[in-house]
Amino acid sequence: MRDMKRPTRKPAAPRRQRTEDRRPQIADAALRILASKGAGHLTAAELGREVGIADSTIFRHYRDMEEVVLAAIDRVRVLLDETFPPADGRPLDRLRALFFARLALMHQHPEVLRLATSDRLEQVAGPEGARRLRETIQQSRRFIDACLREAQVEGDVPASLDLTILGWVVRGTLQVAVASTAGPRPAEPRTPEEIWAVLEKLLRGTRTP
Amino acid sequence: MRDMKRPTRKPAAPRRQRTEDRRPQIADAALRILASKGAGHLTAAELGREVGIADSTIFRHYRDMEEVVLAAIDRVRVLLDETFPPADGRPLDRLRALFFARLALMHQHPEVLRLATSDRLEQVAGPEGARRLRETIQQSRRFIDACLREAQVEGDVPASLDLTILGWVVRGTLQVAVASTAGPRPAEPRTPEEIWAVLEKLLRGTRTP
């Protein structure tokens, strides 16, 4: 009710498309709504409006709303998966690559940011969605921890520091950095290079004798 | 009135309490629900069930649901406010004090964690709630930045490192640490001392000559 006038009508996508084409359209629309208006606005009606079809048509392509959310989550998972760099090279370089790829992804797809950090989505997505989301997050965690472990072995990062906690530092920094630089116009923009430079110095040890 | 049909009224049994007592009970229940089930489950019915009163009774104590959420937010704000240490002492000590206080708070009140990090609560809380929440978050940011700035001036933290980004590191670490150690049974528990030790070493510079 609050915001009743929504004149943004999509350009009326060509009618009658195949399910194979509609499904990603709907999942993307869900992602967009999730990002711009929040889970509370992700309704069949809103979704239909965004895609340019009737709300009831959603259910020709997905069994129910839960499936739609699941599909949206899976799109995020794919995008996030693509940010994992190849397993070769020096560990801190791999970590930097992930860092850059994540920041870039969040800039191109701010929707993903919301999904990835929204701890509440779990409840929207139901148990299955939560599971998949957790899985993806675990994957990131494992990748980061592996990099750090190797970096300690190779002496790039002081071996005296608790690995788990180092992982928290890296993940936390990434989270806040993404949240602080994505979005319409960040208050204090920093380039990925600047951010990584600081983080790498911290990890390597910054004190010169 | 309207209809004049007055069917069986139940004897209205249970507890009677004063509004002064009920209001915090309701606000706390809201916080608990928010934490355990998410904003989507924060309904008057659920709230009533949690408190042990009828859903309609909620509205004797709060004008509407928005006011309930606002009250819940304010409880969080008070708790968070209390974690700011006095402004004296060395900057990194002040930072550590905040760090410990926040971790302790989140252990005692895991609900707060959810609220404080839920980016979507804004939509639940409405514009006013969002404003208050942002205000509190800004406050933390400013406190941390001030500590880091002083620490740089005093030479505890390398002056060459970008202050803003350092702030992201600290806030991020705190966020992830809280999320990783609060909750029912954390996978890899760490004491606040351990966490802070790592973070402080990173900030001071860990490389020995």
Added chain:
Amino acid sequence: MRDMKRPTRKPAAPRRQRTEDRRPQIADAALRILASKGAGHLTAAELGREVGIADSTIFRHYRDMEEVVLAAIDRVRVLLDETFPPADGRPLDRLRALFFARLALMHQHPEVLRLATSDRLEQVAGPEGARRLRETIQQSRRFIDACLREAQVEGDVPASLDLTILGWVVRGTLQVAVASTAGPRPAEPRTPEEIWAVLEKLLRGTRTP
């Protein structure tokens, strides 16, 4: 909800009064609300506010809201009853007296107007209230018809005219006159004398040879 702010607090009548005193206060308040805001706003809460007591206190003095409305109706009935002039004198004079008394009453108690003409009140008041209301209206009808009948007998009004229809003319004129001159600031005010003059001329026959 629409109009939430109602700063008009009554001067806080002395607390603790006897039922005998409270009952008329409540009935009058009901009348006032009915007049100013309509039947839809006649709620126990509003009533309590108007009287200066709690809503639940209403039910110490009246069994339920229906009784309150009934009491309000009875107050109107009393007021209307007092407008019936004595049965002596010439019939058109008696009619004029009623006319004047009714107009005066409606000016002093505009609430009455609303009640008396609100055909819908019947539904608010329930069957009993409707009955009493009809009774009062019947009384007026009979009085007017009696006057007109005698006037015809005495030759003041042409005997050729249908008595029933003449009654409709008189009652209709009275109704519209009251509605048009009562109220805050009537668009085209007329004095009772002016109104009656026209009506009497019509009844007596205005055509001069």
Added chain:
Amino acid sequence: MRDMKRPTRKPAAPRRQRTEDRRPQIADAALRILASKGAGHLTAAELGREVGIADSTIFRHYRDMEEVVLAAIDRVRVLLDETFPPADGRPLDRLRALFFARLALMHQHPEVLRLATSDRLEQVAGPEGARRLRETIQQSRRFIDACLREAQVEGDVPASLDLTILGWVVRGTLQVAVASTAGPRPAEPRTPEEIWAVLEKLLRGTRTP
């Protein structure tokens, strides 16, 4: 969505009709309820029962209850508009035509009577409905006044009589006549001809020299 619990959905049996058909059905039902049971009973549930659809279905065809009432009012307005006779002919003839048309309308559509005379509908209808209703009433007033003014000019009605008050007489008579002859079984039925005959004689002046 929110909860994902999807209990037994009934097979959703009865009639399917187009919105174009449903809207007038609903508006008419509203009119009927308004007439028979009063504004207090005009609820979505009652409306649905009257039309034969679920209450929630109302809101597929009208945005909210206010729109329903507005639609009902507009139906009345159309019906009343159609009772205005063409502007030619002698003024008293035009007046008689309106008189007859109104009486006929009220016999065919007794609901209209209630709406047209319900002074409290304004609160049910909201400001916009009240405005439209007032507009229609003004229109009648102006038409009647114009007829009377011309009739005075042409000498059909004594010029000495106050025009405004004459208008009140005519409108009042029409109101009471309608109320007295419409409805299930009027106590003292009169034909439109009989009613008009009396009124016209009064207006023209009945006294023979």
Added chain:
DNA sequence: CATGAATGAGATTTCATTCAT
């Protein structure tokens, strides 16, 4: 006598979902 707390019924409205066309 007075009140504040409590409540069940019901009103409006939203929403996911089904079904006939």
Added chain:
DNA sequence: TATGAATGAAATCTCATTCAT
């Protein structure tokens, strides 16, 4: 494939009324 009509469940909120204090 697409849709509009229909629906039951649930959410928010109002209100008359009861009861313990």
